[in-house]
Amino acid sequence: MGNIIKGQDVAQTLLISNCQRVSDGVKPRLAVIRVGNHPSEISYERSVIKKLVPLGIDCVSYVYDQNIEQEAFDTAFDQINHDSSVHSILLLKPLPKHLSLDHVIQTIDSLKDVDCIGMVNMAKIYQEGPKGFLPCTAEAVLKIVSYAGIELKGKSIVMVGFGMVIGRPLTLLLLEAGSTVTVCNEYTKDLKAESSRADVLIVATGVIHLINEEHVKKDAVVIDVGINVNDKGRLVGDVNFEDVLEKAASVTPVPGGVGTVTTYVLATHVFEAYEQQK
Amino acid sequence: MGNIIKGQDVAQTLLISNCQRVSDGVKPRLAVIRVGNHPSEISYERSVIKKLVPLGIDCVSYVYDQNIEQEAFDTAFDQINHDSSVHSILLLKPLPKHLSLDHVIQTIDSLKDVDCIGMVNMAKIYQEGPKGFLPCTAEAVLKIVSYAGIELKGKSIVMVGFGMVIGRPLTLLLLEAGSTVTVCNEYTKDLKAESSRADVLIVATGVIHLINEEHVKKDAVVIDVGINVNDKGRLVGDVNFEDVLEKAASVTPVPGGVGTVTTYVLATHVFEAYEQQK
Incomplete structure (x- = not known):
């Protein structure tokens, strides 16, 4: 009979201590971007907020209509990407089929790209050597x-x-x-x-x-x-x-x-x- | 007893016909960049020139002293990269240890990056979907x-x-x-x-x-x-x-x-x- 590896134990041992570094009173802000109302995305968004807020993270949801046009989506993304009060970006996927991720992949600030959807962090995985966010x-x-x-x-x-x-x-x-x-x-x-x-x-x-x-x-x-x-x-x-x-x-x-x-x-x-x- | 797969036969069957597309009299130009005089790089450079020139390719070698400083190398690379008469770039490797490839990787024009050393073409290999030069x-x-x-x-x-x-x-x-x-x-x-x-x-x-x-x-x-x-x-x-x-x-x-x-x-x-x- 094998052991059950509980995610909570792994997190306690390896991860949670890393979330207690900020002592200056500022809350790091995570922008959660969702297009449409797909149940699995909403469910993931809720669980992120539920776990990250108690750790002292300011989670801000940006929700767009699922019929949003490419140009409007890209413009909205640019604003979030350039907003200095946003420290990190989580884009929920999959996007509706009519939307392309190309602009996001090419332009997302690699320092805010905490789930590795942009070209810079992807190329670092592909290459030998130091990585960005995985x-x-x-x-x-x-x-x-x-x-x-x-x-x-x-x-x-x-x-x-x-x-x-x-x-x-x-x-x-x-x-x-x-x-x-x-x-x-x-x-x-x-x-x-x-x-x-x-x-x-x-x-x-x-x-x-x-x-x-x-x-x-x-x-x-x-x-x-x-x-x-x-x-x-x-x-x-x-x-x-x-x-x-x-x-x-x-x-x-x-x-x-x-x-x-x-x-x-x-x-x-x-x-x-x-x-x-x- | 197995077959010997000869490279020349593969090239004749699959590749050489692709090299006869240019009919307007202009020769595509390949910049071959070499730093130092490593025998294996010189040998590869010679074989490239020997095979590509008869196909109608204009091969231009750019050779730099092996002690060239990073800034001078990056500047020289920028000039080649922005030269509209150069259609493609082959950088012979390895570079001397004191030189970093970071600038080249980040800036090489993906349309000239015929051996896939730049970030854009690398990220396309990593991603599903259309590729650049492999x-x-x-x-x-x-x-x-x-x-x-x-x-x-x-x-x-x-x-x-x-x-x-x-x-x-x-x-x-x-x-x-x-x-x-x-x-x-x-x-x-x-x-x-x-x-x-x-x-x-x-x-x-x-x-x-x-x-x-x-x-x-x-x-x-x-x-x-x-x-x-x-x-x-x-x-x-x-x-x-x-x-x-x-x-x-x-x-x-x-x-x-x-x-x-x-x-x-x-x-x-x-x-x-x-x-x-x-």
Whole structure:
């Protein structure tokens, strides 16, 4: 029977102390930009506000009609981006399909880009060497790996899923740390053969319970980045938690795992952004 | 006994026809920037000039003293970058250790950046969607894969080495094409176990004859990106060519494999850069 890695414990150990640096009475301000009223975005926005406000962060929501035109959106974004009272920017995604992110990607101030959507911070992930702000979820996975006491060098890591938010940045970061990384996707011929070789298995696919006990090597660490709603309306991950917990050394739950850590990573980025702009 | 994939054949089939688009009598100009007199850079510069000039490309070398100061180098680079008679820029690497590439990375005109050293083209590799110019060697490997008739979706590809020029871009590009990719490095615990699972094995380590017959699955395609000089002064790859050729379906030789294709990829980029700036 494996351990349950609770996001709250990871945050307590590695992150919350970083949110207590500001002693001058000024509240760092986070602009949360939302277009439209997608329930998952509203739910994420609420959880960000709920956790960040008690840490002393001033969260300001900017909400736009989902039919806003590109030019108006870009102009609104420019104002926020140039507003010196805003220290950091979180843009909720996905945007409505008619809107392009190109202008945001090219112009967002890299010091305010606390979730790594801009070109400067992306290019730093791609390159060797110093990084800017990492995507919060990708960094949350690294914090969990660190909390679990895993030395990345030489570890065999299998990443299932290759999206912009998790798969791409994490693959590059894990490789730079010296892991041997295999990335699987929907076309992978024998997922079980691949995933069951992993010392650390990271899953970010959006497919409910894709990963069961048979996909996991004995004593592996399993990190579930999936957030799905099942037919009973409950939040579930990509990993069949109870099934896998029997065999793995440790597993992150959903909810209460990666998502919780992600929000605290965001908080630390907001404080770092404030410090850098002071 | 496998096939030998000759770089010249790949270039003839896929690339050289792309270099005959210019019919208006103007020669596209490539600026080749070299700092110092490193033999491998001089040798690459010569081979570029030897192959590109007959295709109708005007190659202009800009050579700087290896002790040039940062500010002088950046100023010289700015002049080339802003010179409208220069359509494309190839910066030979590595630069002397005292010089930083930061200014070049941030400012190079992405339309002239035919070997993908700038931030804009790097960020496009990192992101999903349309790409700018790819690093020539990484694109050469993709051309060889295409010439060999390999459908990337679902293929198991093992990449040995994770440098900026080959490993990073190729890993992202192969994953975006739907391959299952494993990246190995010097810390990988059992390289043979990893590499012998590959349908396509790509090697870019700079270690002479790291890969032998025992590392290769029967009928795999093996692409050798290594260029090393052995103790007899001969160019050799990272793959023990004769040994592996017995077992693999096909192998690229060194010299005359990836390197040859790379130079023709560069030529097509120079023509594309010219067309885009016309």
